[in-house]
Amino acid sequence: MAPKPKAKPKAKAPPKKKAPTPGSPSPPPPPPPRKPIVLLMNETRVKVVWTVITIAIITLIAVAIGMGVSYRKLKRAPKDPRTDPLITLRSTMAASLNRPKINSENAMQVAEEVKTLPDHLEEAEKAYKKRKLKYQSFFLKGGKSSGRWDAFGRNLYYISKGKKSWYDAENFCESRDAHLASILTDEEQNFVTSLLSDPTWIGLTDETEEGKWEWTDGSRFKKEYWSHNEPPHRQQNREIEEDCVSIVPASNNYNWNDAYCHEQRRWVCKENLDIEEL
Structure with a gap:
């Protein structure tokens, strides 16, 4: 016969809590677990x-x-009423003065620029008048209307029909914003001579100081085209002062001749045109 299995030991029952005795204090609750x-x-x-x-x-x-x-x-x-005028002023000044930086400047800087506007306006007015005179000279006297002014290089030349003294001829030229002609180059000497048929006054004189020749338009005296036996050495036995110079057309271009300034001769005026300004 198979052996009988041993009986399992009985689990011990948990001890029974004693019921609190009436009137005795209850035990304190267990403390909470501490967190780390x-x-x-x-x-x-x-x-x-x-x-x-x-x-x-x-x-x-x-x-x-x-x-x-x-x-x-x-x-x-509401919009500041000064904003639009200020923007317009900036743009106008920048365009007129060719200074784009003005467009980015603040109001105080623009105000400082405004103070200088009268000076800029004065300069612009002078430049305008000067250019206007140049245009008038070019179109009114440059062979456009009268037909008596000839252009050569950067100059206009007027050959008179009548005759005057050297002084009256210079006054006539000055009244036309010009002077009696100065001759400064070989080409100019050839050109002026080619226009003449009679003795003609030019703007050379030594009236201020004997032997010191000067052009009436202020040009520097650097070229000389004297005829034979003419200055620079003046003869001392002349009774009449010959302080003014004329061109006497000849076969060659050495044709300057000093003469008595009150003689009646034709004349040639010259006006310089600054083409770069036009």
Whole structure:
């Protein structure tokens, strides 16, 4: 016969709690479990970070709302009446003075520039008048209307039909914004001589100082085309002062002759035109 299995030992029943005796105090509750110190520190940091983030978000929202309100107020505010005139002034000054930088300058800098406008206007007016005179000279006397002014290089030349003294001839030329002609180059000497058929006054004189020849238009005396036996060495036995010079057309271009200034001769005026200014 098979052996009988041993009987399992009976589990001990938990001790029965004694019922509190009536009138005796109840036992204290067990203490709560303690959390680790490291866990408490991490929770504190997380709370601080979230607090800072929350404050920052609230601040940004408040700033955005404030900027929106300010923008709406500025947009609804009436426009400064000085803004458009100032913009126009800047653009006009920048274009007139050829200074684009003025467009980016502030109001105070533009105001300083405005102080100088009278000087700029005065300079512009002078330049305008000067250029206007040049245009008038070119179109009215440059062979356009009268047909008596000939252009050569940068100059206009007038050959008279009548005769005058050297002084009256110079006065005539000055009344036309010109002078008796100065001869400064070989080409000019050839050109002027080619226009003449009679002795003709030019703007050379030594009236101020004997032997010191000067052009009436202020040009430097650098070329000489004297006829034979004429200056620079003056004969001392002449009774009449011959302080003025005329061109006596000849077969060659050495044809200057000093003469008595009151003799009646034809004359040639010369006006310089600054072509670059035109």
